[in-house]
Amino acid sequence: MIIRIDSLTFRYPNGTTALDGVSFGVGAGERVAIVGANGAGKSTLARHLVGIERPASGTIEIDGRPTDGLGIAELARTVGFVFQNPDDQLHAASVVKEVGFGPRNLCFPAARRAELVESALRRTGLTAARDTHPHHLSLGERKRVALASVLAMDTPVVVLDEPTTGQDHASIVLLGNLVDSLAADGRTVLAITHDMDFCVEHFDRVIVLANGRVAWDGPVADWPAHVADTADESLELPQLTRLGRRLGWEGPVTTVPGFLDRLSSGTDPAPLPSAQTRIPLRDR
Template sequence: MSERHDLTVQISGLRHTYESGVEAVAGVDLTIAPAERLAIVGQNGAGKTTLVRHLNGMVRPTEGTVQIGDWNTADKSIAELSHRVGYVFQNPDEQIFARTVSADVAFGPKNLGVDDDEVTARVADALDAVGLAHEADAHPHHLSLSERKRVAIAAVLAMQAPIVVLDEPTTGQDEAGVHLISRIIDDLAARGRTVVAITHDMDFCVENFDRVVVMARGTVRADGRAAEVFAGREALEAAAVEPPQLARLARALGWREAPVDPVQFVDALERRRRA
C-alpha cells in the first residue's frame, strides 16, 4: 500500500479528559503541513504526549477532531492509522517485544502487508540508519537503553509512514547517538516526510526543527519559528521552559534578540558592532 506524503494534520478544538477527571488537552487548534519539522516543548504534564498520541489513535478526542489528510482519526483503527503515522515511544521497552532486533523491526512492515523481500530490504536499511546492523540477531533486551531506543526508531523507519512522531528521541543517547538521530531527521525531511517531536532538549530542538510549539496546562502558549518563540518570555515561563544556550547568553548580555544557533548569534553580534 503506497502512501501519499502530502498529508496535512489538522487538529481542531481538541480536548481530552482522562477517566480520572484530569483534562490533559484543553482546547488545541493546530495545523501541521506536509514535510514540516515541528517540535513540541513544555514541562512534564503539559499535555504534549497526550496530544501527539491522538495522531495514531492511541488516544481519542473527548471533544474536537484530528484529521490526517482526508482521514478523521475517530473513524480509523490504530492499525489503519499506522499506515500514515509512525510513533516512537519515549520508553522503548513499551515498544520492543520480539526475540531478535531484526524480528522487531520487521513486525510493522509485515503487518502492513509488505512482501518478504521488501521487508528484508526495509529492515536492513532501517538498522543501517540507526547504526545497529551488527545487532540484527541480538535479543533487544540485551542492548543498552540507547540502543533499544534506536531499535524502536528503526521499527518505525521500516514502516515508511509519511508522518513520524518521536517522543523524547534523545533519551539515553550520548553525543554520537544524538548526531545520528539528527541525521535520521534530516533524511526523513529530505524524503518529504513530516517529523513531529516532543523534546526537553532545547539545543537539539533548535538544531533540528523549524517550528516550535510551547505547551502548558494542555494548551498551546506559543507557536512559530524557533527564534521568535524563544524570544518570548511569557510563554516560556508559563511552560517552565529554558531557552537554548545561546538565547540564554544573549539574554544575559542584555540583548533583545534571542539567537538560537551560532549563525544567528554571530549575525546579531555583527549588527551590534556596526550599530
C-alpha cells in the same frame, strides 16, 4: 495539511482535563517540536495521532481522513510513533526481527520489507547489532531500535516522544541528521521534547502546550524571544542563546554555526557580570 486538529478535548476517567480545545495543522515535510511543562498534555496529544487515546470532543484528520472509526492498525500505516520508553514497544528476540515486525504486519512485499529493514538499521547505526536481543542493549540503543522499527514502516508521519532522553552525544547527532533527512524526503516529523538545543537545531516550528491548551505556535527562529518574554519557568532558552546573552550580544543565537559566525565577525562581547550579580535561572 497532513495533520489537522480542531478543538480537541480529552479527559481522563478521573475527570482531569488533559487537552482543552487544541487546534493546529501540520503540513507535509514540516518538522514541529511540541514543548511544555510536565503534565501539559504533550504525550496525550501524541497518543491521539495513533489512536491510543480518543477525543472527548473535537476532530483529528490524518492525511485528509477523520480518525473516527480508524483503528490503531490502520492509523499505523500513516503515523509511526516512537514511545518515550522503548521497552513499551520492543518484544522480538532480535533487533532485525523487531525492525521487521511492522512492515511484515503491513503486508509489504518481501523485497520491499528487506529493503526497508536494512535501510532502517543502517540509518540508526544498528547494522552490527542486528542479531542481538534488544534487551541486551543499552537504553540509548533500545531507543534507536524502537526508532528503526518505525522507520521501517515507511510512514509519511513520524512522532518522537522525548527522543534525546538517555542518548549520548553521538546518538543525538545521528538522530538530528535523521530528522533532517526525513524532512528532506518530504516526511513530517513531530517531536515531544524538553531538549531545547535539539529543538532549535532540527525543527522549523515550535508549539507550546500549557494546561492542555496551545499557548504559543510559531517559527523556531522566534522561539528564544518568546521564552525571554514569558513567565513560564518550565521553558528554557537554548544553551547558546543563554551564552550569547551572557556575552552581551544583541539578538538571539541558537545554533553552533550562528555562534561561530558571531565570533568570526568580531562581535565584541560585553564584560561578564560579577559574581555578585544575580543571573535569572532561565538565563544560566
